[in-house]
Amino acid sequence: MTDVLHGRPRDGVRTPKRTPVASRPRRRRRGLPRRNYPAGLGSLIWLGIVGLPLYVLVAATFQTRNGYIDHGPLALPDHPTLANYRRVLTSGFLHYLLNTALVTAVCAALVIVLSVTVGYSVVRTRSRTSRRIFQIFLLGLAIPSQAVIIPIYLVITKLHLYDTLLAVILPTAAFSLPVSVLILVGTMRDIDEEMYESMALDGASPTRVLLQLVVPLSRSGISTVGVMSALHAWNGFLFPLILTQSKSNRLLTLGLYDYVGEFRVDTPALLTAVVLSIVPIFLVYLFARRQLINGLMGVGGK
């Protein structure tokens, strides 16, 4: 799979938004690559630590239950089988997948709409209130969802949303907002003041400025936010665990957790469910690797 994943030199990853000014020296590309043997060795050891479990994970899915028990997790399947995939796909997996896809899509849409409007206001409004709002989001970066799960449970039951997909969507989206606002404020601040002024001269309303200037020029930030919040929603576990109950509203992560009891010692089937739950994100990784990495880097890079 590495040929698909191979990285390009990542100079272009942080898309330069500023128009290049002559006085600004362009960052030079690196000189000759130095060879660093200890680092090379270290990275190979780490490759083993990362790669071995991933190998076991994938290999086991093609292994029969008895083959896995007899030959251990490291063995290549001697009689490769798709029975595990069949078993998982007929155990409600597709239903969980559909639920998760729905929750993920709605979350991402909600987060994009809300964080774009907040970001726009924070960047373009000259008022203390918008500064305060931005600070609330920054503070919110470190609120662990676990610490507030009890009041959220209270709020959700009072809203009569317990055991619905909406019960998961609302708090999940809320907890994606801080990072998203941070990313979008960063992107939107790099839009040239002159472009706003020229639109203002045309008498453009704030809505038109947003739709015709800010959104098109923040495309990279918006797609990063979309991918990040989708990943967050897809992998979320605590909210589904506490806020849903019935099988018809089950999401993938909670489904995986339940498979432990259902499959018991059938480890290959369990690991197959794990693999199937990661496949959709893996596809996103292949096609939107830049957005994903930018978002994750952006969490700490700012």
Add this chain to the structure above:
Amino acid sequence: MADAVPRHSKSVGRPSVAWALPGALFFVFFAVAPMILVVALAFTDWDGIGTPQWTGLSNWTRLWDDPDTHQAIRLSLVLTVLTWLVQTPLALLLGVWAAGHQRNRAVLSAIFFLPLLGSSVALALVWKSLLDPNFGLIADIGPALGFEDGDLLGSSTGAFGAVLFVTAWQFIPLHTLIYQGGARAVPRSLYDAAAIDGAGTVRQFFSITLPQLRNTIVTSSVIMVVGALTFFDTVLILTKGGPGTDTTIMPYLMYKNGFQAFDLGYASAVATILVVVATTVSLLLVRLTGFTAMRSTREGM
């Protein structure tokens, strides 16, 4: 939305604060208000069905005397410190290494990134299978690690070590990425100058890279600390807080009290401690890294 009549003045085309309100209110309702509410609930008795009853300080006096809570606080602190000690050096080295533009580094980085794609549930299940004393990898390599029967998860140090290791395996890629971003932002000219002065790779790392990454280290550390305080999914799946209560860290203790024993008032008191610690750390984040500076600190992202 306040679409003002277009006038040619400074405020033309500027949005009003109202634009931020939907997002801000939504966030306040589902994140900020619950944070305040959890503190209030910590002074009540609530079984999750009826109405919370005010009980004053009784949860707190109980918390003060509860050996399980003491143990949970201790375990959380130890786990947090050890997490930092394990993850920071590895992520720092890997991140700086991955910041190089060599092709082999790019390929390996793409593989190192993979654990980030899975949910904590999925990854914890993989490791639980590998650490299964009967059918897992640990059955083969356990004796070499000092676990003759391979029952790593059955011993308290083994189980604690497993939580530490599995979470490190899961989160080092994230911090590697953060350090990679930081290392790439270090001006190339510093290295060129150092190279002219004859500084080798190691010297350059300690004299340039490390000081330049100061802010990145702060940010990554804060994310790591808040993260380590909340390793709940991994504990639930890998050890269920056991053996006994030997890996029952604070969030798991909260879950056990709240959603298994349905003593949500007491669980709120435990959660309050988590909130206080996390908020303190968050304030530190805002202070130390100058997040609030109303200007772009980096070009684009």
